[in-house]
Amino acid sequence: MPEFLDALTLARAQFAFTVSFHIIFPAFSIGLASYLLVLEALWLRTGDDSYLRLFKYWMKIFAVAFGMGVVSGIVMSYQFGTNWSVFSDKAGPVIGPLMAYEVLTAFFLEAGFLGVMLFGMGRVSKSLHLVATAMVAFGTLLSATWILSVNSWMQTPTGYAINEVGQFVPVDWLAIVFNPSFLYRLVHMVLAAYLTTAFVVGAVGALHLLRDRTNRDARRMFSMAMWMAAIVAPIQIVAGDFHGLNTLEHQPVKVAAMEGHWERQTGAPLILFALPDEVAEENRYEIGIPGLSALILTHAWDGETPGLKDVPKDDRPPVAIVFWSFRIMVAIGMLMALVGAVSLYLRWRGTLYDARLFQRLALLMGPAGFIAVLAGWVTTEVGRQPYTVYGLLRTAESVAPIDAPAVAASLLAFIVVYFLLFGAGTLYILKMMNRAPADAGGEGPDKGKPQRAAGTTPAAALRPDAIPAD
16 A cells, blocks of 8 residues: 555545535535425415425425435544544543534434424424424534534634643533634534525526426525525625634634735735645745735735744645635635625516526536535635644544554445445435426425416416516
């Protein structure tokens, strides 16, 4: 086995691979659970069967995504004891209870009410079923809260002491849970989950609108998704700015890698394109906008920003990976905001459901949220290197005493099993999305009937002015 494929590298690759598969499912299910709550509440308030059809349509998709998220998450917990046992020993007194709280509160809450939400409609009262849906939605948010508290503590550790055997032990639980980056990271992730779901829903709505622009259910889900994009994407940009300022305060080297700045400087440019060269400690083919990075980070054209050379080479993250993953995340976020803005313009013009080019764009944007979440995760986690607990415990000191061939074999097994298992699950979800809500087993008086405007003949329903706007 090549020397560069040592146990540490392989263990990191294995965890990165499994967490990359895992993170896309919670990112979808967090937003989708809240969307289901909104759909059911609107159905109970208005009595409109379109909301019920959409609720049942997306509930089935949620069930599959939730199941795959649970299965993929279990695998990662085992890796703490196999590949990262030293980290678990040293940080376990802090992160162990937090992970347990996630299971005892959030996961049990989700699991307890999930069955009622999936199978209780018609068997329990409508109000109780709504409560069950609300508890599932709240449980997904609570789960994200605990997990992000753990991750944020690893990024900005507070409220701890180190005992005589080198373990991190809790001193102030409030300081641990509400560590300096926690709230910024939580808001950023939850908004990312909502945008991820919005663009999936929007893509599915666009798909069925392209097939039949009179499909009332497709119009409704497309409209709701575009409202979410138009409102949440700008908020996410603002939240990301606050998160970046917090990162600048607590992890300046990560910000230097994100910006591609090697030297501490005033009036730093915003680098749009570059090929970071870590050997020469410079950027090749750099294209930038003078002063803009300083303005964004310090809110002043002549503000001072950190550089990678502020710390020794051994304390820097892999610059090229962080530099480009950050740009992918930001570019997709800006594109999401643009899609939301265009949707507002088309809505104002009254052509949102007729703009086929825009609907094709929305269809292409379906996976954008997942790509942005993965790029953001890479920026956050790779940018924390070479530490597992930032500034205190190095990744090289956290790995278990394992042999590289054993990790390589398990990594290969994970790759094969994950692509087969989750590939099949993803294809099944796509197959369900390919069916229109009215054809997917939804109930209501319009089940199995062509969608047309109420009170019109089939021919009249084809006129644009006969289609009710949502």
